[in-house]
Amino acid sequence: MxxxxxxxxxxxxxxxxxxxxxxxxxxxxxxxxxxxxxxxxxxxxxxxxxxxxxxxxxxxxxxxxxxxxxxxxxxxxxxxxxxxxxxxxxxxxxxxxxxxxxxxxxxxxxxxxxxxxxxxxxxxxxxxxxxxxxxxxxxxxxxxxxxxxxxxxxxxxxxxxxxxxxxxxxxGNEAEPLQFEALTAPQARKEDLIGFFQHLEGALEAANFFRPPEKKAHMVSTLRALFQKARYSERDVTILRGVVGALEGRRTRNTPRRQAAEAQIADAKTDEPE
The missing domain is CATH 3.40.1280.10 (SPOUT methyltransferase, trefoil knot domain)
Structure with a gap:
């Protein structure tokens, strides 16, 4: 037709x-x-x-x-x-x-x-x-x-x-237009999430987390799927990368990304109810 x-x-x-x-x-x-x-x-x-x-x-x-x-x-x-x-x-x-x-x-x-x-x-x-x-x-x-x-x-x-x-x-063609509530924050872009995954997996590799080695691929897939469920925002990903960097012991590197992550974490703490 x-x-x-x-x-x-x-x-x-x-x-x-x-x-x-x-x-x-x-x-x-x-x-x-x-x-x-x-x-x-x-x-x-x-x-x-x-x-x-x-x-x-x-x-x-x-x-x-x-x-x-x-x-x-x-x-x-x-x-x-x-x-x-x-x-x-x-x-x-x-x-x-x-x-x-x-x-x-x-x-x-x-x-x-x-x-x-x-x-x-x-x-x-x-x-x-x-x-x-x-x-x-x-x-x-x-x-x-x-x-x-x-x-x-x-x-x-x-x-x-x-x-x-x-x-x-x-x-998009229903009799009544679909109504959606505005989302509070955009989800992180995929390249930001993939960067976080690679950062985390590199840190875990250095810590000898993936044991036995033949199960690494399945463990990586499971971890990625686990983090995908949370629907992180860009702010969330920045905080997570700051956390991984801190766990790696990068206390002497005062990079813009680290500064942003520290600022985001500080903001998150001030948002908590006393």
Whole structure:
């Protein structure tokens, strides 16, 4: 089914769609087509196998040129999460992780709330055959699963993107506009959280915390998922990094980051009731 109205205003914006290591340009193109149908326009692609730009992607996008032409390409998932405050990871497999799980409708209603408050959201989609790794899922705030047939859960990338994009559009087209309370503080950007994770993990490595060594990857994923649950603000992350730095014994380094962390901690103490 096809049809366009050249006089209608193009709806854009919404959460960033992040495709992790897609194999075929056609899959990127059909995902872009699904996005454009339901008003999403920011496409981020991590390490596409067949390179970029891709004529196959553009041909498969059914003239969703505003999505394809402005797609951003990244080498790693961490880089692709830059500037985002809230991230969802889509997966069909059960995960042994302490990460909240929700359906597409609830996830996109929550995303609307964050976007309405001026925050940036993203949705992670995994590889065609293997999906997302546990380490990648641990970078997200929540997991999104689809209510599919348990005996046949076989969505391709474009179908998964279509379902999330549809729910995004639907949450903005209710008979009564959705009302959201303003959030008190923006969530920390993903690059700030990742920096904190790396700082903490480096300190724990120096303290010989990861024992036995073969369980380190699982322990790191669990720790990251644990910290993701709290939805820290930028101020929170600054304080946490100051705490880790103090535990490392960095008492002689009077860096701007340390000064900011000490000031934040002092402010937090003065806020406490006597």
């Amino acid at each position: 096809a049809g366009t109205n050249s006089k209608a205003k193009m709806i854009t914006g919404g959460p960033a769609i992040i495709l992790v290591e897609p194999q075929l340009g056609e899959n990127i193109g059909t995902a872009a087509r699904a996005m454009a149908n339901f008003g999403l326009s920011e496409l981020r692609v991590v390490n596409p196998r067949d390179g970029w730009p891709s004529e196959k992607a553009k041909n498969a996008s059914a003239k969703a040129d505003h999505v394809i032409d402005n797609a951003q390409i990244f080498d790693t998932v961490e880089e692709a999460l830059s500037g985002l405050n809230l991230v969802y990871a889509t997966t069909a497999r059960p995960r042994d992780m302490f990460v909240s799980v929700s359906g597409p409708e609830a996830a996109m209603k929550n995303a609307r709330e964050h976007v309405a408050s001026g925050q940036n959201c993203g949705i992670l989609f995994g590889r065609e055959r293997t999906g997302l790794t546990n380490e990648e899922v641990a970078l997200a705030d929540e997991i999104v699963t689809f209510p599919v047939n348990p005996a046949f859960a076989s969505l391709n990338i474009a179908q998964a993107v279509l379902l999330m994009s549809y729910e995004w559009m639907r949450t």
